[in-house]
Amino acid sequence: MSDNILEIKNVTKKFTLGNDKIITACDNITFNVKRGETVAIVGESGCGKTTLLRGIMNIDPITSGEILFYPKNENCRDIAKLKGEELRKNYRHIQMIFQDATTAFNPRMRIKNIITEPLINFNIIKKTEINEKAAELLELAELSKDYSDRYPHQLSGGERQRAAIARAASISPEIIVCDEATSALDVSVQDNIIKLLVKLQREKGLTYIFVSHDLALVSAFAHRIVVMYMGKIVEIIDGDKLQEAKHPYTRALLNSSITLCKQNVKH
Template sequence: MKTLLQVDGLKVHFPIKRGVLGRTVGYVYAVDDVSFTLRQGETLGLVGESGCGKTTTGLGVLRLIPTTSGRILYNGQDITRLKAQELRRLRREMQIVFQDPYSSLNPRMTVNQILADPLDTFGLYRGRERSERIAFLLEKVGLSPEHGRRYPHEFSGGQRQRIGIARALALDPKIVIGDEPVSALDVSIQAQIINLLLDLQREFGLSYILIAHDLAVVEYICDRVAVMYLGKIVEMGTYEQIYNDPKHPYTEALLSAVPVPNPKATRHRILLQGDVPSPIHPPAGCHFHPRCPKRLDICDKERPPLKTLAGDHQVRCFLHS
């Protein structure tokens, strides 16, 4: 498959400013040297605990926040240093579905106005064509054209997320980033939205980056999975490699917490000690070593590289050096 997106050494560091003059006294290392690729028609999952840098990575890829260093290649073009006007032309190619389907929709606008807004911004579709386009988008996400006259507060959470998906599809994007798109929904509604995303992917050839903490959802929808911890990818591979043969102790701990839909099944729960360290002062050596049940003497002194194992399976751990 064609590589649509390539991220090399992405870093997003937020300055900490103090005093009347706003001196920079430190940095929040939100994303620290993240690299991955996204192929056409593929779904890549970004998973990890809250605060690990998943959402910041997605926003950085979309250039919605400034990046500190690294390259973001879209169709071979480096978009990291593009000016605003050049970047605006690429906005049609990459869209996002936000976590909260209510706060991401303007409560003062009808659904028709919400879906027409991106079309007006890029001068697409006029008059009757625009009405037909909006009706087409609503039908594709399981709503009817009559819903276009309503306001967001008149819909359920699942319906509002369908509207958010329709808005993301309005400009015929190639890449859609889902920032925990089902975490705010009931379990039964989550399944409907996930199946909708899969249907749309097959129909329009979309590539997804799915940001999530629910590993059961990720296993169902993703082709490859990248596990993040404190701003770094610690393991990456196909979902079969990650779920059936995890190599990093952090991945093993995450998977041990996934509920098993069998009351008779037993699973050894791995309980990590301590809290996630501060991204302002990350630990020396391996970032995970203060909580790692398998740490070695070298782990607190050197940072492990991301090593490639069999196939595309990669892990950042001295246990596999």
């Protein structure tokens, strides 16, 4: 079996605007993700990070390229070619966490129903099992089971992200894709969420693709960092070898995140 869980090959995504202007948001992106590792994707606003994730999830189909997924007990498939029921079934293996769970969650659903919804949708549990399963998932995400009957607006931002993690992890996916999942949180809450993700990774062998604009943050836990600039990959570096980054853009990102850290310390 291949060490790689995902092989992203020559992925290009173009958007056509109303006036026939074409934007190449992702330009010939190629990289692999190994099973059980965290790959971070960093780069400035507008460089194509979200577009790439939406392509990997096939929420917004790519223009060209391949996204080869090697599930544990099934045959390799090209996610980019999946449609309809096959695509829906694939979300059993690959889940996504967004920046802000407020918009991702139905405001009229209780937390217990939100976090167990994937299990109900995939017919893994029955409605009568929701309370018990929700309690288990809340514990996994280090939230009190008292949150079960609350609505999303009755949770803090950090607690909502924990609920989003519980929901994504509920169906035991192989990959969780996170788009700026901690960016709206203050630094100490951010650290705790990262610790939770790392703990779950160790316990469950999860693979993460973690999009962030914060190089300093991802260098603390990512095994590898893919640096994007204007739709292209400029460098792929090991998380613990960031100081050896060669590309001028990575060096500039690194210097600006160090400056920001220093400013944080000062204030």
